[in-house]
Amino acid sequence: MKGRKNSRSEDEANDSVRMKIRIKFFAFFRELFQGKERDIELKKGTTVGGLLTLLCHSEEQRKEIFDDNALKSTVVVMRNGTHVHSLKGLKTDMNDGDTIALFPLIGGG
Amino acid sequence: MYGYHGHVLEVDLSDGSIQSQPLNTQVAKDYLGGRGLATRLFFDTVDPSCEPLSPKNVLVIATSPLIGSRAPTGCRGHMVFKSPLTGMIGSSNCGGTWANMFKSTGYDALVLKGKSSEPVMIDIGPEKAEIVPANHLWGLDVHETTERLTSEAAPGRSPRILCIGPAGENLVRIAAVVNDKNRTYGRSGPGAVFGSKNLKAIRVFGNKKIQIKDEEHYRSGLDQASYLLKAAPATKRILRELGTSGLVELINLIDMLPHKNFQDTAHTDENTDRVSGETLSKTFLERPGGCYGCPIACQRHTRVKDKKGEGPEYETDVMMGPNCDIYDLEAITHANYLCNELGLDTISFGGTLACAMELFERGFISQEETEGMELRFGNAGILEEMVKRVAYRKGFGDKLAEGSLRLARFYQHPEFSMTVKGLEIPAYDPRASFTQALGYMTSPTGACHLRGGYAVSLAFFGGTREIPRFSLLQSPIAIRNLQNLGILQDSLGVCRFTGFAFSADPWARIASGITGLDFSTSRMEEVANRIATLERIFNLKAGLKIEDDTLPNRFSKESIRVREKEITIPKDAIQKMRSEYYNVRGWDTQGKPSKSLLRALHLDGGEV
Numbered sequence: 172m173k174g175r176k177n178s179r180s181e182d183e184a185n186d187s188v189r190m191k192i193r194i195k196f197f198a199f200f201r202e203l204f205q206g207k208e209r210d211i212e213l214k215k216g217t218t219v220g221g222l223l224t225l226l227c228h229s230e231e232q233r234k235e236i237f238d239d240n241a242l243k244s245t246v247v248v249m250r251n252g253t254h255v256h257s258l259k260g261l262k263t264d265m266n267d268g269d270t271i272a273l274f275p276l277i278g279g280g
Numbered sequence: 281m282y283g284y285h286g287h288v289l290e291v292d293l294s295d296g297s298i299q300s301q302p303l304n305t306q307v308a309k310d311y312l313g314g315r316g317l318a319t320r321l322f323f324d325t326v327d328p329s330c331e332p333l334s335p336k337n338v339l340v341i342a343t344s345p346l347i348g349s350r351a352p353t354g355c356r357g358h359m360v361f362k363s364p365l366t367g368m369i370g371s372s373n374c375g376g377t378w379a380n381m382f383k384s385t386g387y388d389a390l391v392l393k394g395k396s397s398e399p400v401m402i403d404i405g406p407e408k409a410e411i412v413p414a415n416h417l418w419g420l421d422v423h424e425t426t427e428r429l430t431s432e433a434a435p436g437r438s439p440r441i442l443c444i445g446p447a448g449e450n451l452v453r454i455a456a457v458v459n460d461k462n463r464t465y466g467r468s469g470p471g472a473v474f475g476s477k478n479l480k481a482i483r484v485f486g487n488k489k490i491q492i493k494d495e496e497h498y499r500s501g502l503d504q505a506s507y508l509l510k511a512a513p514a515t516k517r518i519l520r521e522l523g524t525s526g527l528v529e530l531i532n533l534i535d536m537l538p539h540k541n542f543q544d545t546a547h548t549d550e551n552t553d554r555v556s557g558e559t560l561s562k563t564f565l566e567r568p569g570g571c572y573g574c575p576i577a578c579q580r581h582t583r584v585k586d587k588k589g590e591g592p593e594y595e596t597d598v599m600m601g602p603n604c605d606i607y608d609l610e611a612i613t614h615a616n617y618l619c620n621e622l623g624l625d626t627i628s629f630g631g632t633l634a635c636a637m638e639l640f641e642r643g644f645i646s647q648e649e650t651e652g653m654e655l656r657f658g659n660a661g662i663l664e665e666m667v668k669r670v671a672y673r674k675g676f677g678d679k680l681a682e683g684s685l686r687l688a689r690f691y692q693h694p695e696f697s698m699t700v701k702g703l704e705i706p707a708y709d710p711r712a713s714f715t716q717a718l719g720y721m722t723s724p725t726g727a728c729h730l731r732g733g734y735a736v737s738l739a740f741f742g743g744t745r746e747i748p749r750f751s752l753l754q755s756p757i758a759i760r761n762l763q764n765l766g767i768l769q770d771s772l773g774v775c776r777f778t779g780f781a782f783s784a785d786p787w788a789r790i791a792s793g794i795t796g797l798d799f800s801t802s803r804m805e806e807v808a809n810r811i812a813t814l815e816r817i818f819n820l821k822a823g824l825k826i827e828d829d830t831l832p833n834r835f836s837k838e839s840i841r842v843r844e845k846e847i848t849i850p851k852d853a854i855q856k857m858r859s860e861y862y863n864v865r866g867w868d869t870q871g872k873p874s875k876s877l878l879r880a881l882h883l884d885g886g887e888v
Contacts (some may be wrong), residue, residue, distance in 0.1 A: 179709075197529050197530065198526055199517070247530075253843055254332055272530075274608075275514075277518050277526040277530055278524075278777055279514075279522075279525070279557075279578065279777070
């Protein structure tokens with residue numbers, strides 16, 4: 172019991188500062204964001220919307236991801252394999268170690 | 281008639297007779313074209329109890345009123361027959377250029393009956409149709425046959441060729457019929473039906489155009505369709521850039537990519553990257569291509585070293601790849617080329633090979649039986665050789681040529697065949713979407729994502745909120761709607777991928793404008809329900825039982841990890857979804873269409 176308590180308080184201390192998020196890009200987002208994936212350290216509490224805002228440096232990038240301030244309807248963002256539409260959209264929160272995947276609306280089969 | 285030529289060509293290969301029959305206008309109104317028209321003509325001609333590889337089987341190929349128009353992707357033909365793989369209705373749809381050229385010969389559909397005593401081909405031109413000896417073609421592969429028949433055509437003509445390869449000739453139950461060398465009517469084994477009739481090929485050349493009734497209405501539909509196709513990323517650029525294999529990464533992320541004969545859905549990122557659409561585009565892709573009149577252009581014209589060909593598509597890529605624990609894109613692409621040349625359905629081939637690999641690894645098939653071949657998961661080196669052995673029924677390949685269910689039954693372990701009604705499950709694990717699972721269960725042809733309702737597509741790419749992945753209550757309605765949309769697309773002769781941009785509305789305008797008939801969205805819904813019910817009646821007459829509308833036990837007993845949870849589809853969930861599906865279709869508790877439904881759909885007398 173004692174050990175678990177200590178470990179939790181250490182985690183809480185780390186969590187209160189930063190969290191590590193892995194971002195994966197697919198299809199033409201690989202060209203747009205120049206890479207397949209990226210690890211990024213963020214302040215705890217940053218939402219998916221906050222992360223996407225940080226990622227978009229150019230007008231071209233913003234145009235492909237956002238429609239005004241909303242997520243463009245042709246963009247699929249997944250947190251650990253779940254579409255953020257099924258969560259809280261751009262307000263979806265993230266935890267340390269989460270993977271965010273970014274696709275254009277894709278098709279096939 | 282507008283949109284239709286008003287003629288059905290009937291060829292009896294037993295007595296060599298060829299007749300042109302009038303197309304009944306009411307049948308056109310009630311069944312539209314393509315899948316609907318083919319199903320009706322088939323149902324009216326065939327004995328449902330016939331042996332699929334006997335002369336009594338009938339194969340119908342139908343076009344739609346949109347074929348010959350400028351409707352985007354409106355080039356697809358549809359085949360209906362009794363499947364030698366499932367014993368149920370076989371139904372297969374294909375793009376390319378053949379169906380468009382067939383229609384320009386002046387016929388809306390072709391009904392094939394009987395069996396020729398010698399190998400033959402059918403030559404259909406604007407003046408006449410004739411049955412021609414084809415001994416010189418027997419044994420040639422699809423590419424050789426296509427080239428030979430094209431070069432032998434009358435000067436100034438560019439005919440289109442539909443043919444089988446050695447797999448169809450050898451009555452391989454997973455054999456395809458192919459046009460344009462690489463576009464296949466793959467599923468349910470139509471190639472074996474051609475082979476059983478000693479029919480090698482159908483060459484067509486025509487110049488007849490369709491008449492359009494209401495240009496303005498038709499054009500407004502065209503404009504709407506064209507605008508929407510350019511507005512959706514999938515149809516505007518993604519399918520052109522990545523092909524259908526662009527799905528590999530996404531399907532893996534949602535824990536749906538099958539692995540080792542559907543034992544699990546676990547892959548490393550490095551491995552999926554090796555077989556992804558992104559990698560294919562950067563390595564073997566020479567150029568994208570499209571079927572006749574298609575602005576989407578998902579075809580992959582590829583080159584591997586000195587060999588050129590088409591593919592792989594998503595299904596081929598995954599079924600011959602990760603589902604066999606193979607992540608070697610070069611080996612998969614080569615095997616794909618060979619399947620096209622020899623005339624095999626790549627989905628069923630991959631599923632059957634994976635089944636054989638599992639039987640081998642579990643010790644039920646010995647290395648002696650495989651003539652020394654190491655039939656292990658991950659052995660990419662055997663892919664091409666196995667394609668050849670199956671197509672030619674050589675040695676151990678003879679057993680795989682029967683499809684995975686007969687193979688697994690032979691070894692007294694049918695539980696390792698990942699099939700529904702005997703048709704191999706395509707490259708989406710049903711445990712990762714109950715809606716897709718129900719689609720496989722209730723598809724009239726067995727496990728087919730295209731006839732069973734393509735739940736994955738719209739669930740993840742069109743609007744996640746509409747189709748929850750694990751809802752027992754919503755899945756039956758959702759899959760009925762998706763199946764109906766698919767029936768309409770197949771009956772309109774258009775591509776499934778237009779569904780990424782729009783559903784029925786532009787088609788209603790286009791079909792009504794061309795024909796002058798009422799094909800409003802509500803009327804088309806009625807047409808789709810009628811076709812689904814007629815397919816069901818055929819299957820019931822052919823011996824379908826309620827217990828056939830199910831999934832292999834593996835999916836109830838062995839879990840996969842989805843979103844950090846262990847997921848199975850329990851037996852009671854299967855029964856609950858099935859009952860509710862029958863209910864929303866208007867079928868009774870045994871899956872038989874009710875009398876009131878039959879009356880409402882003008883199918884009186886269809887009681888089973």
